[in-house]
Amino acid sequence: MIKSTKALSEKNLLNLSVKLWFIVAVIGQWIFATYVILFYGKSTVTGHLSNWNIVLPKGYISGEHIGNAIVGIHLLLAAIIIIGGPLQIIPKMRSYAPLFHKWNGRLYIFIAFIISLSGLYMVWVRGSIGGMVQHISISINAILIMVSAFLAFKYAWMRNFKKHRIWAIRLFLVVNGVWFFRVGLYFWLFINNGPLGFDPKTFEGPFLYFLTFSQYLIPLALFELYLNAQKSHNKVFVISIATILFLFTILIGIGIFAASSGIWIPKMMY
Numbered sequence: 001m002i003k004s005t006k007a008l009s010e011k012n013l014l015n016l017s018v019k020l021w022f023i024v025a026v027i028g029q030w031i032f033a034t035y036v037i038l039f040y041g042k043s044t045v046t047g048h049l050s051n052w053n054i055v056l057p058k059g060y061i062s063g064e065h066i067g068n069a070i071v072g073i074h075l076l077l078a079a080i081i082i083i084g085g086p087l088q089i090i091p092k093m094r095s096y097a098p099l100f101h102k103w104n105g106r107l108y109i110f111i112a113f114i115i116s117l118s119g120l121y122m123v124w125v126r127g128s129i130g131g132m133v134q135h136i137s138i139s140i141n142a143i144l145i146m147v148s149a150f151l152a153f154k155y156a157w158m159r160n161f162k163k164h165r166i167w168a169i170r171l172f173l174v175v176n177g178v179w180f181f182r183v184g185l186y187f188w189l190f191i192n193n194g195p196l197g198f199d200p201k202t203f204e205g206p207f208l209y210f211l212t213f214s215q216y217l218i219p220l221a222l223f224e225l226y227l228n229a230q231k232s233h234n235k236v237f238v239i240s241i242a243t244i245l246f247l248f249t250i251l252i253g254i255g256i257f258a259a260s261s262g263i264w265i266p267k268m269m270y
């Protein structure tokens with residue numbers, strides 16, 4: 001009896017860590033989305049497209065209508081997908097508004113493809129900051145997004161909701177890879193009081209090579225560990241994973257604070 005109560009409390013700890021992580025992440029993602037809407041949206045609506053270049057070196061290029069339109073679509077879809085993602089994951093939304101879940105999910109999957117393809121165009125055709133390592137890594141991110149989107153849709157279609165849920169969460173994590181990158185970067189700048197392990201001019205260096213792969217591999221690995229911990233009867237393992245998730249939450253909390261105060265909030269008011 002005592003054993004089962006203990007086992008229950010370990011799982012409660014695990015669930016608590018995940019819920020806390022999710023709440024902190026959603027706050028950070030919605031601040032990011034608000035920045036995208038206010039900064040890029042305002043520049044676009046007021047006709048000051050060249051303001052995109054304050055953040056994106058190759059955001060707006062005069063005369064390149066198709067390329068500029070693709071960047072604009074990428075930014076618009078970025079705001080929609082960041083806001084829509086958490087609404088898909090929250091279990092109460094699924095049970096109270098199943099029709100919303102179905103259509104928001106279809107939109108999410110469609111956007112996941114378009115944003116990945118437009119991102120690939122921006123990296124390989126238009127050119128972006130960073131070097132070959134970052135280009136390859138973000139392209140792997142794009143492929144992971146499209147594969148996860150396809151499988152999340154396929155399992156929903158087949159009514160295999162157990163597998164659908166797992167692939168939908170993987171999709172949510174890899175879609176947020178670019179967000180994890182920004183939060184990780186600002187966490188690093190905050191704790192080191194400036195750039196360390198990379199050249200801020202070329203945007204290359206060992207730390208950024210590590211971060212560019214970590215932006216999706218660490219969240220995916222933590223999710224696998226969480227799935228294993230959910231099934232596990234090993235008390236030490238479950239508590240360890242709950243603790244790792246809790247520490248990860250503190251890390252992203254610091255990163256969100258640093259990114260919000262360093263770039264997102266100042267640019268919202270630009």
Ligand code: HEM
Nearest residue numbers: 055056057078115116119120122123128129138142175178
């Ligand atoms: C699916 C989730 C994605 C979201 C939400 C997203 C969002 C954004 C946002 C908001 C920006 C503007 C930069 C900023 O203000 O911080 C941006 C820029 C950019 N994104 Fe994405 N993006 C996503 C996926 C991708 C993928 C998969 C790729 C590449 C394959 C990509 C490539 C780019 C590039 C190249 C830029 C321009 C950065 C530069 O100047 O080099 N994005 N993205």
